Amino acid sequence: MTTMSNTPPMDPVLVHAYADNELDTTSALGVAREIEASPALRAELARTEALRAALREHVAPEELPVHLRAKIDSTLGLTKAGSHPTWRALAASVVLALAIGSASTWFVTQQPPDDRTTTALVDSHVRALMAAQPADVMSSERHTVKPWFAGRIPVSPVVVDLTSDGFPLIGGRVDVIATAPTPTLVYGRRKHVISVFATPNADGTEGGVRTLPQINGYSVVTWHRGDTSYWAVSDLNAGELQLFAQKFKAAS
Amino acid sequence: MSREEDKARFEDVVMPHLTDAFTLARWISGNRTDAEDILQEACLRAYRGISGFAGGSPRAWVLTVVRNTAYTWLMKHRSPMLVSIEDLSATESAEIELTDGGADATGLTPEAELIAKADAEQLKCAIAAVPLAFRETLVLRDVQGLNYREIADITGVPIGTVMSRLARARRHLFMAIGAKQQ
Numbered sequence: 001m002t003t004m005s006n007t008p009p010m011d012p013v014l015v016h017a018y019a020d021n022e023l024d025t026t027s028a029l030g031v032a033r034e035i036e037a038s039p040a041l042r043a044e045l046a047r048t049e050a051l052r053a054a055l056r057e058h059v060a061p062e063e064l065p066v067h068l069r070a071k072i073d074s075t076l077g078l079t080k081a082g083s084h085p086t087w088r089a090l091a092a093s094v095v096l097a098l099a100i101g102s103a104s105t106w107f108v109t110q111q112p113p114d115d116r117t118t119t120a121l122v123d124s125h126v127r128a129l130m131a132a133q134p135a136d137v138m139s140s141e142r143h144t145v146k147p148w149f150a151g152r153i154p155v156s157p158v159v160v161d162l163t164s165d166g167f168p169l170i171g172g173r174v175d176v177i178a179t180a181p182t183p184t185l186v187y188g189r190r191k192h193v194i195s196v197f198a199t200p201n202a203d204g205t206e207g208g209v210r211t212l213p214q215i216n217g218y219s220v221v222t223w224h225r226g227d228t229s230y231w232a233v234s235d236l237n238a239g240e241l242q243l244f245a246q247k248f249k250a251a252s
Numbered sequence: 253m254s255r256e257e258d259k260a261r262f263e264d265v266v267m268p269h270l271t272d273a274f275t276l277a278r279w280i281s282g283n284r285t286d287a288e289d290i291l292q293e294a295c296l297r298a299y300r301g302i303s304g305f306a307g308g309s310p311r312a313w314v315l316t317v318v319r320n321t322a323y324t325w326l327m328k329h330r331s332p333m334l335v336s337i338e339d340l341s342a343t344e345s346a347e348i349e350l351t352d353g354g355a356d357a358t359g360l361t362p363e364a365e366l367i368a369k370a371d372a373e374q375l376k377c378a379i380a381a382v383p384l385a386f387r388e389t390l391v392l393r394d395v396q397g398l399n400y401r402e403i404a405d406i407t408g409v410p411i412g413t414v415m416s417r418l419a420r421a422r423r424h425l426f427m428a429i430g431a432k433q434q
Binding site: 054058063 | 259262263267270271272274275278284287288291292295296299361363364365367368370371372375376379393394395396399400415416418419422425426429430
């Protein structure tokens with residue numbers, strides 16, 4: 001870390017691989033640190049993410065002309081060509097709608113099955129994103145957010161201030177995970193939202209920050225602190241979410 | 253393999269990926285009309301070669317066939333000079349220069365804001381102007397959602413080349429869209 005200023009500047013191409021989630025966790029973490037330290041790399045990441053989002057929103061896969069499909073069917077004399085044209089057209093449009101409707105559709109087939117807790121956490125995060133506000137108490141002031149929980153649930157989570165690390169506090173909410181009311185903190189990173197869930201750590205294990213397999217394009221990391229397990233969920237890169245978790249862990 | 257088996261195989265392997273195939277043809281050729289020609293030709297090729305499909309990703313196989321067909325088509329119908337000139341390796345190895353885009357502490361820049369506000373028309377025009385080798389990489393990744401490994405297989409280059417082509421393609425778009433305000 002201390003030798004960072006002496007090392008040659010990182011190849012900016014890696015910022016793209018990082019934004020595309022194509023780096024393994026260790027490399028991603030290294031790249032996240034480099035980005036953190038360099039305004040130029042941060043700007044490259046911001047541009048890249050803005051572009052990817054704009055393309056996802058505005059440039060969909062092309063719609064296949066119906067007459068073209070018919071032409072291919074008849075040229076090759078495909079057996080079912082005449083018999084189920086409506087079904088085929090319907091299937092094609094469903095596939096297209098899925099592809100357009102959700103960028104995360106692309107990832108679905110790549111996901112290994114994951115345990116139910118993680119899936120429930122991602123679901124809660126996505127639900128919160130669809131609400132008018134991602135938090136029930138909106139405040140960047142941890143002295144406002146922490147007492148808000150006290151009146152609602154028995155456990156009050158540790159609330160840390162990571163504004164200077166580029167992760168401002170947005171607020172808090174209460175989620176229900178596997179029938180248990182769970183305190184959730186909400187942090188921001190540029191335009192991304194991070195949900196931090198705190199659940200009881202039953203077996204009392206400690207350890208470093210672990211990156212779990214992505215679910216529907218959402219990154220999940222987890223770590224333990226005393227009798228609490230923390231889970232951070234976001235559409236950020238796995239590396240950047242790792243960085244967040246380490247800063248959170250260090251500050252708590 | 254019998255004709256009926258070939259047909260059944262074609263329906264299983266190729267038909268589910270026609271939209272993807274058409275999208276790639278459209279962005280390589282630059283328009284939907286030419287893409288229709290290319291896709292028909294590609295389907296014929298795929299049909300004739302279907303017994304050679306050795307398993308693996310059907311989508312990647314179909315896109316590879318479409319890409320090869322598209323290049324043959326371009327060489328035949330457009331000036332071969334134009335097709336090959338675009339692929340000059342000099343542009344491939346040029347350094348990527350970074351600017352901080354006037355970043356503030358959160359990393360948000362006026363440039364990124366501008367890119368976020370770009371509309372479909374602007375984006376499509378900008379993509380069309382990107383050199384071919386970079387453009388196809390960009391489309392496979394950012395429009396079609398393939399990963400680097402798949403793109404490397406389809407375009408027949410190492411993953412590192414996919415990575416740098418993608419960065420360069422996006423660089424073209426940054427300059428076309430993000431730099432408009434100056």
